[in-house]
Amino acid sequence: MTDYHFDTPAGPNPIDQQKIIGHPHDRIDGPRKVSGQAPYAQDYRDGISNIAYGFIVGAGIATGRIDRIDTREAEAAPGVLLVMTHLNAPKQGPHQHDLAPQLTGPEIHFYDEAVALVIADTFEQARDAAKLVRISYTPKKGRFDLAQERLNAVKPDEDEPDTSTGDFAQGFAAAPVQLDVTYTTPDQSHMMMEPHATIAKWEGDRLTLWTSNQMVHWAIRDVAGTLMIPEENVRVLSAFVGGGFGAKLWIQSDAVLAALGARAAGRPVKLALARPQIMNNATHRPATIQRIRIGTDPQGRILAIGHEVWSGNQPGRKIENAAQQTRLLYAGKDRMTSHRLAVMDLPVGNSMRAPGEAVGLLALEAAMDELAEKLNMDPVELRIINDVQFDPEKGPSRPFSTRKLVECLRHGAREFGWSKRNPKPGQVRDGNWLVGMGVGSAIRNNLSKNSGARVTLRPHGSVLIETQMTDIGTGSYTILAQTAAEMLGLPMDRVEVRLGDSRFPESAGSGGSWGANSSTAGVFAACEQLRQQIAQKAGFGGAELTFRGGQVHAQGRSVSLASLAGKNGIAADGTIVFGDLEKRYAQASFGAHFCEVGVDRYTGETRIRRLLSVAAAGRILNPKTARNQCLGGMTMGVGAALMEECVVDTRFGYFVNHDLAEYHVPVHADIPDLEVIFLEELDDKSSPMKAKGVGELGICGVGAAVANAIYNATGVRVRDYPLTMDKLL
Numbered sequence: 174m175t176d177y178h179f180d181t182p183a184g185p186n187p188i189d190q191q192k193i194i195g196h197p198h199d200r201i202d203g204p205r206k207v208s209g210q211a212p213y214a215q216d217y218r219d220g221i222s223n224i225a226y227g228f229i230v231g232a233g234i235a236t237g238r239i240d241r242i243d244t245r246e247a248e249a250a251p252g253v254l255l256v257m258t259h260l261n262a263p264k265q266g267p268h269q270h271d272l273a274p275q276l277t278g279p280e281i282h283f284y285d286e287a288v289a290l291v292i293a294d295t296f297e298q299a300r301d302a303a304k305l306v307r308i309s310y311t312p313k314k315g316r317f318d319l320a321q322e323r324l325n326a327v328k329p330d331e332d333e334p335d336t337s338t339g340d341f342a343q344g345f346a347a348a349p350v351q352l353d354v355t356y357t358t359p360d361q362s363h364m365m366m367e368p369h370a371t372i373a374k375w376e377g378d379r380l381t382l383w384t385s386n387q388m389v390h391w392a393i394r395d396v397a398g399t400l401m402i403p404e405e406n407v408r409v410l411s412a413f414v415g416g417g418f419g420a421k422l423w424i425q426s427d428a429v430l431a432a433l434g435a436r437a438a439g440r441p442v443k444l445a446l447a448r449p450q451i452m453n454n455a456t457h458r459p460a461t462i463q464r465i466r467i468g469t470d471p472q473g474r475i476l477a478i479g480h481e482v483w484s485g486n487q488p489g490r491k492i493e494n495a496a497q498q499t500r501l502l503y504a505g506k507d508r509m510t511s512h513r514l515a516v517m518d519l520p521v522g523n524s525m526r527a528p529g530e531a532v533g534l535l536a537l538e539a540a541m542d543e544l545a546e547k548l549n550m551d552p553v554e555l556r557i558i559n560d561v562q563f564d565p566e567k568g569p570s571r572p573f574s575t576r577k578l579v580e581c582l583r584h585g586a587r588e589f590g591w592s593k594r595n596p597k598p599g600q601v602r603d604g605n606w607l608v609g610m611g612v613g614s615a616i617r618n619n620l621s622k623n624s625g626a627r628v629t630l631r632p633h634g635s636v637l638i639e640t641q642m643t644d645i646g647t648g649s650y651t652i653l654a655q656t657a658a659e660m661l662g663l664p665m666d667r668v669e670v671r672l673g674d675s676r677f678p679e680s681a682g683s684g685g686s687w688g689a690n691s692s693t694a695g696v697f698a699a700c701e702q703l704r705q706q707i708a709q710k711a712g713f714g715g716a717e718l719t720f721r722g723g724q725v726h727a728q729g730r731s732v733s734l735a736s737l738a739g740k741n742g743i744a745a746d747g748t749i750v751f752g753d754l755e756k757r758y759a760q761a762s763f764g765a766h767f768c769e770v771g772v773d774r775y776t777g778e779t780r781i782r783r784l785l786s787v788a789a790a791g792r793i794l795n796p797k798t799a800r801n802q803c804l805g806g807m808t809m810g811v812g813a814a815l816m817e818e819c820v821v822d823t824r825f826g827y828f829v830n831h832d833l834a835e836y837h838v839p840v841h842a843d844i845p846d847l848e849v850i851f852l853e854e855l856d857d858k859s860s861p862m863k864a865k866g867v868g869e870l871g872i873c874g875v876g877a878a879v880a881n882a883i884y885n886a887t888g889v890r891v892r893d894y895p896l897t898m899d900k901l902l
């Protein structure tokens with residue numbers, strides 16, 4: 174494995190040709206997906222015989238203890254192979270992440286936590302027998318209400334330390350114009366289409382997991398750590414993933430219990446969470462309470478900005494870092510941010526769809542709208558005059574690598590017809606519809622992670638890419654193929670991509686919008702390596718190379734790649750290793766969302782009429798897949814604004830609405846034609862690809878644009894998301 178150290182800004186390189194990169198190629202995995210030939214975790218058949226099925230029995234209380242658990246009736250039911258509970262579960266390693274380990278004792282931590290696993294010959298037998306497990310509990314009084322538990326909130330141990338620049342208290346108190354507002358966002362559920370699912374198979378002490386997972390190497394680490402077996406004894410396969418949204422960053426109960434069940438049963442076990450189990454048994458995004466204070470001069474220049482966030486979770490678990498964008502988005506001398514953890518007994522909270530920014534901007538960008546009104550300013554102009562080209566906490570010594578927020582706002586305002594907006598709310602009518610427009614800025618941190626790949630020039634001159642990278646519906650297959658095709662001068666149909674196998678080189682994986690930039694940079698690194706090997710074989714040592722039409726050209730000669738590949742082919746491994754450019758330059762993707770809504774003046778029903786997003790996210794590797802990502806994000810933003818909410822039963826401590834009939838996400842009928850515009854940008858500090866994260870940018874700020882449009886339409890300011898019709902009447 175050869176490392177490609179990325180610690181100085183990228184110079185010109187073959188990607189800049191943009192013959193294939195930067196073009197809207199269709200997904201190369203598309204035909205397999207739409208014809209049912211792309212196997213998801215539950216679908217695998219090859220090499221898996223005599224399979225048994227698992228079903229999880231979930232806790233019927235949110236907190237307390239199991240007094241007695243009687244499995245005799247379940248064990249005697251037809252087809253049942255075994256029932257595992259904390260009484261007979263094998264010892265597992267210490268806490269890895271979230272839902273590993275499982276069945277560790279009689280204590281209940283949250284509702285629907287696994288208390289038993291039934292393994293049977295068929296799924297139906299396992300599910301029926303699960304109902305025969307008799308359990309008696311002693312419940313404890315739980316902590317289920319964030320508004321109340323916020324009063325006992327604690328400083329989180331890790332993650333996000335408080336930040337403070339200048340003197341916020343003094344700066345805010347002295348500011349001529351002051352805004353002090355508090356917003357709330359509810360618990361939310363990922364609701365990806367493919368549920369958590371795993372098939373586990375043991376061969377001796379070696380375990381294979383076909384599982385739906387975004388991060389193969391984290392899965393290996395956590396499964397091995399939980400089962401207390403060497404990492405090299407675990408193989409994880411996750412070639413196709415039907416949506417992740419953060420739910421599949423870490424293994425959940427299905428992976429651990431399938432592995433434990435398969436070992437105990439001596440047969441492969443398939444375990445999928447039923448949709449209604451996902452809401453409470455698996456992770457979700459925690460609710461937040463967010464207080465925002467902004468002080469400005471009379472012209473609207475921010476002098477002081479403070480953002481305090483409270484979110485709930487199990488003891489020692491993550492906070493929702495909803496103040497992170499407030500550290501970077503706008504100017505201001507006196508600043509503070511803080512996050513506090515309210516320890517609660519609700520299900521485990523974790524990363525979901527742009528953790529932090531997505532809900533942080535629901536508050537910050539609505540607050541900016543309130544501030545603009547207070548100042549009697551245009552909300553676009555308010556944002557523009559508070560732009561800052563460096564990290565405002567660190568000062569000019571840490572500039573942004575690239576930052577086109579102002580350009581996004583201006584371009585979007587022009588395209589959207591923002592000048593037609595009536596700044597006075599409640600003025601524009603279209604029949605029974607009250608019509609309004611709103612804007613929201615978008616920012617998403619650009620993260621990068623080291624990423625490796627193997628690229629093989631095969632006999633006959635085609636190329637194979639192998640990497641642990643996953644494709645969670647994002648287009649990874651396609652952009653990785655585009656990268657190699659560009660680097661090696663081949664057409665797309667000469668490149669094959671294999672993903673999601675832990676036997677391949679370790680990759681960045683799909684998370685935090687780092688996947689595309691990092692994993693293509695990994696393929697770039699491997700291709701650089703391969704190009705050198707090819708040059709050497711062709712006798713072109715040190716010469717300037719051109720790869721074109723399946724040939725390598727140098728020194729006035731051309732050699733075909735097929736002839737160089739020979740019978741055995743040429744394989745090259747490479748890994749992109751990111752240095753400290755991330756520390757020297759603030760890096761983020763930027764955008765602006767413009768929304769027009771209609772609100773029915775009698776019922777409060779809100780319809781999105783138009784939605785435009787303008788984004789600047791470095792090089793857009795594939796405008797088609799990138800646009801598709803933004804459309805998804807925008808749709809999720811509409812969901813966050815109008816409907817998405819896990820409803821907490823604060824008496825018994827669980828999320829009541831546990832399926833897609835009751836947890837509402839926008840469907841086609843809720844979404845008009847959306848528009849996305851990418852501004853031209855190259856970021857030479859991000860990677861040799863000069864690209865940045867785009868996947869989650871679409872969800873950042875869009876919900877506030879919707880809320881601001883609703884205010885402009887109605888004159889009703891709602892600070893508790895989602896903005897359901899009852900709150901508008």
Ligand code: MOS
Pocket residue numbers: 387417418419420422524525526527528683684685686
């Ligand atoms: Mo994303 S919430 O990091 O999958």
